[in-house]
Amino acid sequence: MNDNQKLPAHVRFFLPIIEVLKNLGGSGSPSEIKDGLIELCHLSENELDEKLKTGITRIDNQIIWSKIYLTQAELIDSSNKDLWRLTEKGFKSNLSENDVKKLFKQIHSKFISKGLKKAKKSNVTEIETESEITEIPKHKEELLSILLSLSPEGFERICQRLLRASGFKKVVVTGKSGDGGIDGEGILEINALVSLKVVFQAKRYKDTVSASQIRDFRGAMQGRAEKGIIISTGRFTQDAQKEAIREGVPPIELVDGAKLVELFEQQELGLKRKTIYEIDIDFFEEYR
Template structure:
């Protein structure tokens, strides 16, 4: 690799450092904690992130912006500014609540954490370099194992036939509490693949239509509008399930005020639901090295 190519790779690998300060600020704005998607939306507002970046997709099928903010979150976890734990909620620690970051301090955190993890990489030479955009998450964390499982899961699901994916989606919806779930099987059904009923309690239920597509790239807003149009007069809610991702415009369309709500299930949420119901997945425990614990004994 030439020097210029190596410098370009190094630059690309640390692009996520730019999101350190905005992520801290976003979590503060949201009361100290937020779901990953809420944090991303707030960062996009703070930094006026262009649609082109928000809709850019990596070869893994994941959104580049989403990927980079997850990298930023992991470094801030290592720094003790964001609490470690499940990815479902990102929470600032007391240290994080009292921290203000800028470009210089963010870069300092990045370099310090790279230095601290050099010991792990030295002990395990086969470990890829931190920050590679070819990976979905940092490599020496429990998330790396989970992300590998996610990619294997999606590869299996994407290999299914269209009818097989529909039946798999039906099984998932039944596990989630839906009744009378069926596939329409009609080519002129306006994009609706199936219908079902969600029974909230003994007295309240509502009809739902769903669409499930093994989409390539980000699902555009037109698909959401088409599903909404097809469900008019037939159901109170629509669900769009896909193995890929949704563009930011598609997400905005799904939540458009005054319009019938559309629930979006992308590849990662699809995986999370299969984990929750333990469908086709066997849970196992992994352990990560907590360097902060050992540092007190240096």
């Protein structure tokens, strides 16, 4: 790779990921890191919505590739898929743009070298490019697809089931027209003496939920409950997320498609746990 060759788009996230992790105290969940990148890099809604053929968003794809390179460079440890953390080397790093270019080329050359070895063994003449990758397990996409295919009433009832499994009591689906978008309500017991009435809205959306929809829901819940939850199969815009926690008004919990899948996983609703083993090729290298 010569110095004038254009670098892949994901390289732009190398330094921001390190900065976000430092701002988070050295570690963070993938969602926290993504939120930090959205704010730090001023990512637009159009960028966040753009998807590749596999269904993964282009931004998520680039973040995954950045994680792979930064892990290979021993700047971050992502052995726990739910928590990325800076290594000591990552904490002490103060990389320049030129350092980033050198880092990319160094790691990239290793990938190319491994790719050539595999290609020779299998008589393959072309090495795959890194244009598209997905670490999203197949069941996550399938689950979201199934939830989107449910009827509106069915999605409300499955949200009711999820809330019950998550510890809410007396969860009922109201689903009345003209009810300001409130689809149901329940009681969340904080402890033996304190409980909160909660109303929820179930949005079977493929697209984004806007700030105005958050405000409409908050208006409908005024005087009826202490807490509100909006559950969506889609994504909340940045303005919607800010509106949900705006000072001076009741906060609203937002559950987007990714978090919804996580909740189904935690409660094992409609999912069966499986253990899968993957061969660690590098482990055997010293024995060849």
